[in-house]
Amino acid sequence: MIRAVLLDLLGVVCDGDTPIAGAAKAIKRLRDAALPLRFVSNTTRSPRSKIVAQLAAMGIKVADEELLTPAQAAIEWLRRHGRQPHLLVHPDLEAEFSGLEGGSSKAVVVGDAGEAFGYASLNRAFRELSAGADFVALATNRTFKDADGQLSLDTGAFVAALEFASGRSPVVLGKPSADFFLSALADLNCPATDAVMVGDDAESDVAGALSAGLGAALLVRTGKYRPGDETRFDPAPTALVDDLAAATDWILNRAAA
Known part of the structure; x- marks a missing residue:
């Protein structure tokens, strides 16, 4: 049943x-x-408040305890392990991680950064991993359906690049x-x-x-x-x-x- x-x-x-x-x-x-x-x-591009508001506008009311996101899981993980995040996420999501700057060491947190993915941002994350930072992936999806109806690269491709370069496997917190x-x-x-x-x-x-x-x-x-x-x-x-x-x-x- x-x-x-x-x-x-x-x-x-x-x-x-x-x-x-x-x-x-x-x-x-x-x-x-x-x-x-x-x-x-x-979803790792939008904060929880925006997701709830978008659903409400569609006539779908979702209580706070009914919604689970990888960012929420990551925040709990960072607090539990006493880590401060080095973020490689979408700019709209960065505010979710405020207040976590005081950890004893760092963790690279990778989500769907969209246009913020680039050589410089990936290389900064790689250097943090090389220096010993923990490696946290919000998700490892291969693709997502983009606004034009076509498939686009999702977080997994960029997580795989960092994994290959660093020789490190991430802790995956989302599906x-x-x-x-x-x-x-x-x-x-x-x-x-x-x-x-x-x-x-x-x-x-x-x-x-x-x-x-x-x-x-x-x-x-x-x-x-x-x-x-x-x-x-x-x-x-x-x-x-x-x-x-x-x-x-x-x-x-x-x-x-």
């Missing part, structure tokens, strides 16, 4: 500032069925990290086997969730999905569905079982 639902945001609920058709209604159906929701996003999925369920009193993930990324969302022990993971044909994605990664999706509305049908049929 399904007792909790984890939802990706970009590509599942919305494309940028545009809601995906039927998504708001699907979320309401899940709430009406008393299924607890967690929105687990690898597909098992800890990220399990932290979303931590306060729900729901075992992973009774939870389902819905995403548009067959690798980070779907294979990541199943590898973390979730009972099911659905791949939608919206967002970054491209034909054949369902066969490219292991574990394969529990089901391939058209969109969040179809995923909701699938979930509610099994939640009532």
Whole structure:
């Protein structure tokens, strides 16, 4: 029986500032069925407040405890380990890390820096890693669906470049990290086997969730999905569905079982 639902945001609920058709209604159906929701996003360009405001403008109200982002996980990690961040992130996200300047040593934090990625910024991060800084990746997604509808390079390519040059492997805090999925369920009193993930990324969302022990993971044909994605990664999706509305049908049929 399904007792909790984890939802990706970009590509599942919305494309940028545009809601995906039927998504708001699907979320309401899940709430009406008393299924607890967690929105687990690898978005690393926007602060939490902006994400919540964007969703509210689409008619989707999300409580603070329902939203999990890699930046939030990174802030907790930095505090727990007493590290000050050397940031290679989007300028809009930098303010999220204010107040963490007093750590005993440094950690390079890499997110989707967008146009801020460049030789100079990557080389500064590389030199910090060479000097002994810890290596933290907010996510390792290969691509994202850009504003023009095409796929663009995501954080993973730049994390891989730093990993290759430094010979260091990062701590990954967003999807597909098992800890990220399990932290979303931590306060729900729901075992992973009774939870389902819905995403548009067959690798980070779907294979990541199943590898973390979730009972099911659905791949939608919206967002970054491209034909054949369902066969490219292991574990394969529990089901391939058209969109969040179809995923909701699938979930509610099994939640009532």
